[in-house]
Amino acid sequence: RIDLRPQEHILKSNFDNFPKGGEFRGVFSDLMGDGIFNSDSESWKKQRKMANALVHYKCFRGFAARTTEEVVRRRLLTLLASLARSGSSFDLQDVLVRFTSDSTCTAVFGESMNALSEGLPTVPFTKAMDDVMESIMYRYALPKGWWHLLRRLNLGKERQLANAMAVINEFVSQQLRKKKMMKACSKSMDLLAAYASVSDDEGFLRDTAISFLAAGRDSSGAALSWFFWLLSRNPDVKKKILEEQRVILAETQRDCFEIEDLNKMVDLHASIFETLRLYPVVPIGQKGVVKEDVLPSGTVVKPGTIILYNVYAMGRMEWIWGKDCHEFTPERWLDDQGKLRHENSGFRFLAFNGGPRTCVGKDVALVQMKYAAAQILSNFEIEVVGGHRVCPKPSIIMTINNGLIVKAKEKPKRCM
Template sequence: MDFLESLVILFFLLILMLFFILTHKSQKPTTVIPMDWPILGMIPGVLLNAHRLHDYLTTILIENGGTFMFKGPWFTNMDMLFTTNPLDIHHILTKNFSNYPKGDNFRKIFDILGDGIFNSDGELWETHRKVTMCVFKHAGFQSLLETILWNKVEKGLLPILESISRQGKKMDLQDIFQRFTFDTICELLLDHDPKSLSLDFPYIPSLKAFSHSEKAILYRHVTPSSFWKLQKLLGVGNEKMMSDAWKTIDLFIYNCLNQNSNESNNMKCAHQDEKFLPLTAFMREFKDQRVCFGDATKFLRDTLLSLIVAGKDTTSSILSWFFYILAQNPSVEDKILEEIHTHLEVKLGERLNAREIGEMVYLHGALTECLRLFPPLPFNHKSPLQPDILPSGHQVNQSTKIILCFYSMGKMKSIWGEDCMEFKPERWVAKRGGIKHEPSYKIPAFNAGPRTCVGKDMALYQVKMVATMVLYHYHVEPVEDHIVLPEDSVVLQMKHGLKVRVTKRTGIN
């Protein structure tokens, strides 16, 4: 199909969509399940609810028993099976893992990630995982992480909260957490602190670019590929935003890599051994694994970009939703404070390590409950290599796109009971006082099976550290009438941020 033909068909589809949307608006819907229109499928219903995709899909799945077959426009190959069934998810992510690789379609949608761990399959993915785990478990990495995190909390986050608290100003806490995690992960992986977390809140193009690319990627999931590819060709709409973001991100990462390369060349070998550098460790480990780089700098860029995305977005998303939901549940906040005072008060002037933070069971329960309701990655996207039958009875083949709906899972009574919408940290506290565990396929906030997030422990440590220090020093209260909604993005951010006021707790110096 040539360019002109595609353009004519897309124009025809847009006219039809407009007609059906206007017709649908004049009718009173009797169900949330979108109507399957001739030619257009269910796209008009999706477009009508494009401003609230995650919650709209959740409502459909609840009404439809947890699974739903979305019918896309004729000839676009956009039919998708949405599921929240834990057994389906266990089957896809674990039991029949080899039949559900990322695949070419996933790579096309997430093309900005290149050959990084999120896009890789087979031998390359296994190498990525082995190398990343090796670096993350290195004693030097753990020490560096704790040092960078503590310094950024002590010299960056707390002073900013103190200044805003004294002035009585309202602030966007999500923006602050995104800046905090961006600086932290960049300093850790690139040996470069962008210093986005400062009192003047500077505009950092690369930070904004990440959010723009994630929003564009979501829309690639719900629009015909011919449509977003045409946008890409013409340089308009979401694809223009993606292209600009890609250039900005590349400029930032390559500049950091060049700077590190120049500094390494100017340093004496003896001095290089004094500091553990993850950047150097990754290159060394990949060479030890005899990975064929091709363009070694491009391969390193792809590797680091995936890890930066995970380290920045996962942590900031969890922290934002945690403080939001905590504000709705003051009794939970009181219990966490009591636990902090019991376990850590004598040490809060000192650097806290992972073991000490890990001893707080109720805090862990509250964070896990937050992850159940607000997972940082709201969905996953899979297709089988060979035809398969899911435990739910659905037959799937190579052309079936399966969306694993992690965000919707936390709202399903069939999984969590009648009180599924309640925030109850006690779900995760065992009767004898320890941590209660559930299978990862039931709460796949960090994915499940062989592709479980390699940075899970690192992310939880960061979140617990930040939550502990902020809660101990300040009370966070959302601004009245501020509406909090999930952003339409592949990362569960807040559409309008999290506007709050912070008050210093009495008796804290």
């Protein structure tokens, strides 16, 4: 019998007793401050309520969808076409993270950071975010007292983090100043404009903006990279997705599909979820303990205990997923009629977390990933270059170590 009661107990049933905890907040405080992903208790509840209202607001969802469509068609596909014509190999993961950086930045601030420019120039903000994430990973590897000392002395990775945070804070401050100047006449539907309409607290707006940028930038780009790598190893799955697209275009009598067509792409959806099962964006979750408790498994946890749950390992456990748990099998997400199953029954699939802290931007992220994946598959043949080992990078976000090196070829009949 599959017993996932401990996960449900921690993430939902006794949620208030298992916050992020002081250890987690301390590690991430320089980056996220008191933002929604780094807060607990009443502060988190207030921010979650605001975020829920925003992401379910029809106008914002429409704005986010239009943003994704514009960034994909005008920037991502244009860049890929240029790279394809050059005949050179390139790092697809870098391109996809640049795409999610531009898309997320536009959704948060209302303007792009131009990460998808020709020549793939270094973008100071994205370089700084990479440095911060690397430094935070080192904090997890070192005793707390040791990295605290390095921070006080401004040495090593703590110096790298401080320098990177100066770049990030300046970028966000510039955006906040622009919002203040345009506040009276702006009708923008971006996230920062929505939050600025209810709060003038610069610290709160800064923490909110950086939290959403950090959450959206790497996560979708990493997931898409694993998706294309898995498709390269499973051509039968790719064939099903392309056939699904062909049928949809035939039914709608259009040359190009629209964002609303994504709801009909069940094979694509199932493949994205199967990718996230095998390669969850956040491979390990962390919780603290407020009061002594007994988990459904009988384990006693004391106040101050740090609980880690391995989402990556859970996705590969035979007793949860069956004997084919290590195989890429999107069909497991479909019922006998070919319709999508409920993805989180029994708390076995935690790629989007679970309980009250389920990813607030899940639906927006899925539209972003599915639309980009569908358009790339429709317009290009992507071939993974042999000779380099594809494996996870030790990091907070599960990216591919050293990137995903590919070559692209334009299809004869392209849809852009």
